[in-house]
Amino acid sequence: MSDNLLANLEHYQAIYQRACERKGGPDAVESLLSDPLADKDIARLGDDRFLAEFSKKVFQSGFVWRVVRNKWPEFERLFFEFNIDKVLLMPDEMLEKRAQDPAIIRNYKKVQTIRDNAIMIDSVRRDHDSFAQFVANWPATDITGLWAYLKKYGARLGGNTGPYALRALGKDTFLLTRDVTSYFSQRDIISGGVTSKRSLSAIQAAFNQLQAQSGRSMQALSTLIAISVGDNLAA
Known part of the structure; x- marks a missing residue:
């Protein structure tokens, strides 16, 4: 995967901070995140x-x-x-x-x-x-x-x-929800069909990079991206 495709990907901390600002703080954000089952x-x-x-x-x-x-x-x-x-x-x-x-x-x-x-x-x-x-x-x-x-x-x-x-x-996986796909489109990490081989490869690489930065599961990262964008502000 070319580094150029991930040039616009934010650092994990930037995504997390924006989610906290939208949802009312770290405690509120953490309450929305969950982890998958262990492999065993x-x-x-x-x-x-x-x-x-x-x-x-x-x-x-x-x-x-x-x-x-x-x-x-x-x-x-x-x-x-x-x-x-x-x-x-x-x-x-x-x-x-x-x-x-x-x-x-x-x-x-x-x-x-x-x-x-x-x-x-x-x-x-x-x-x-x-x-x-x-x-x-x-x-x-x-x-x-x-x-x-x-x-x-x-x-x-x-x-x-x-x-x-x-x-x-319980398998650790991110989901391509509307908010998640919108995020990657807006950051120019993907273009065209989200399920194309190129797009899926770019999204996987992005999640791998965020996981390396955070130690979080793909599941938690997927939810975090979703709540950091889109029409889901806290009341």
């Missing part, structure tokens, strides 16, 4: 929880999140608590029948992704102790590489879907 705790998660969260985020994409959350116990019931081995054995006819059940959200194409992503998880765990271990071992300094993996080998896990699922599972 990520590795202990069941692979079924990865499939469940991927599936939940697929269904939440373009839909009312509250409705999906309310129906989620029925998703768990109808898909065997997202047990990978059991989902892999579900034939097309069973998936189609599940997709017609009014207890869940009736969208056959999205229902199909449950088995598709179970196939991805199964493929990974054949070469690793578990899919959870695979994710735990992936460095946060290349988190966009994990995003790209999920997009390429998973089903409907591109865009913000994969990153939001990882965040929900």
Whole structure:
């Protein structure tokens, strides 16, 4: 990554100071920041929880999140608590029948992704102790590489879907929210599409630099940037 692309990136302390001024001081800012799970705790998660969260985020994409959350116990019931081995054995006819059940959200194409992503998880765990271990071992300094993996080998896990699922599972990742992407655009660190390979590489490099300066997690830094800009001033 060329240093010129990061020439306009502020130092961590400048971002932190502005966030404090906007939110009412360090205590207020710190109350808004959170950290991810430790890698060892990520590795202990069941692979079924990865499939469940991927599936939940697929269904939440373009839909009312509250409705999906309310129906989620029925998703768990109808898909065997997202047990990978059991989902892999579900034939097309069973998936189609599940997709017609009014207890869940009736969208056959999205229902199909449950088995598709179970196939991805199964493929990974054949070469690793578990899919959870695979994710735990992936460095946060290349988190966009994990995003790209999920997009390429998973089903409907591109865009913000994969990153939001990882965040929900406790994996250290920044998020490309409106305020975060606006910050990098305004600093001329990215131009054009935010999800282009060049833009993602520049954003990852920027977060890596801020992390080196602060020792903070990507998760905390992402929130810090978001509250330092945009229409989110404290009352």
